[in-house]
Amino acid sequence: MSKQLHAPWCWVHELDDYVQMFDLSAQDLTLKILDCAAGPSSFAAELTQRGGRVVACDPLYEKVTEKVEMKTHEMIDALMEKVSENQDQFSWHTVASPDELKHEHHGTAELFLEDFKNDKQRQRYRGETLPTLSFTDYEFDLALCANFLFDGLQRPEPEFITACIKEMCRVAREVRVYPLLNSEGEIAEEVGPVMMQLQQDDYGVEIREVDYQFQKKSNAMLRVWPNTCVVE
Numbered sequence: 001m002s003k004q005l006h007a008p009w010c011w012v013h014e015l016d017d018y019v020q021m022f023d024l025s026a027q028d029l030t031l032k033i034l035d036c037a038a039g040p041s042s043f044a045a046e047l048t049q050r051g052g053r054v055v056a057c058d059p060l061y062e063k064v065t066e067k068v069e070m071k072t073h074e075m076i077d078a079l080m081e082k083v084s085e086n087q088d089q090f091s092w093h094t095v096a097s098p099d100e101l102k103h104e105h106h107g108t109a110e111l112f113l114e115d116f117k118n119d120k121q122r123q124r125y126r127g128e129t130l131p132t133l134s135f136t137d138y139e140f141d142l143a144l145c146a147n148f149l150f151d152g153l154q155r156p157e158p159e160f161i162t163a164c165i166k167e168m169c170r171v172a173r174e175v176r177v178y179p180l181l182n183s184e185g186e187i188a189e190e191v192g193p194v195m196m197q198l199q200q201d202d203y204g205v206e207i208r209e210v211d212y213q214f215q216k217k218s219n220a221m222l223r224v225w226p227n228t229c230v231v232e
């Protein structure tokens with residue numbers, strides 16, 4: 001029987017995870033991308049290595065490197081504790097065990113940390129805190145936000161989530177948010193009110209099924225776009 005979860009999950013995802021979570025096509029990966037609340041994800045590091053154009057932002061990046069390194073390892077430890085206590089929430093097909101997951105997360109974090117250390121001018125890793133971003137209007141084609149808005153907040157408020165999504169829509173022509181689950185692994189009750197508010201304020205919204213299903217019930221993302229822009 002699972003324990004009830006109320007603390008946020010501290011995932012550390014790699015590029016292949018993002019491709020599945022956000023249904024990213026080869027064409028999408030050529031766009032100018034903002035990874036919001038990117039944390040220790042290696043998405044920016046890996047995409048940059050492949051010649052992609054990506055900026056990652058997170059309040060974490062305002063800290064000195066040693067603190068970022070320490071926080072990254074703390075996040076993985078906290079995640080592994082929760083995963084071990086709640087193994088029935090996951091589909092152990094592509095990853096066979098918590099130990100394998102831990103090994104993968106440390107590998108991902110190392111890729112991130114190496115790239116973070118190399119980016120001394122903080123061009124790719126920007127210290128930014130939602131719901132306010134310092135980027136200019138439509139500076140990006142696509143903004144991605146993984147494991148922060150619905151499942152990463154201690155007390156998710158629809159108004160805060162909506163404000164964060166609108167701010168990402170200000171700086172990018174399309175926003176994708178994943179997952180739509182709360183921190184207990186259930187569909188977040190805030191999804192409906194957030195979508196309704198965005199629609200009322202003339203944003204395009206769509207829930208799209210995605211392939212990523214490591215956490216059960218997590219096979220959907222939210223796409224949002226400002227209606228002043230054309231999105232295919």
Ligand SMILES: C[S@@+](CC[C@H](N)C(=O)[O-])C[C@H]1O[C@@H](n2cnc3c(N)ncnc32)[C@H](O)[C@@H]1O
Nearest residue numbers: 010011012013037038039041060129130146147
């Ligand atoms: C679970 S991590 C997500 C990491 C990454 N997106 C992934 O999926 O691998 C959540 C991140 O949200 C960041 N965060 C917390 N408050 C934030 C805020 N107000 N604005 C932007 N990011 C925030 C944290 O620093 C943390 O790195």
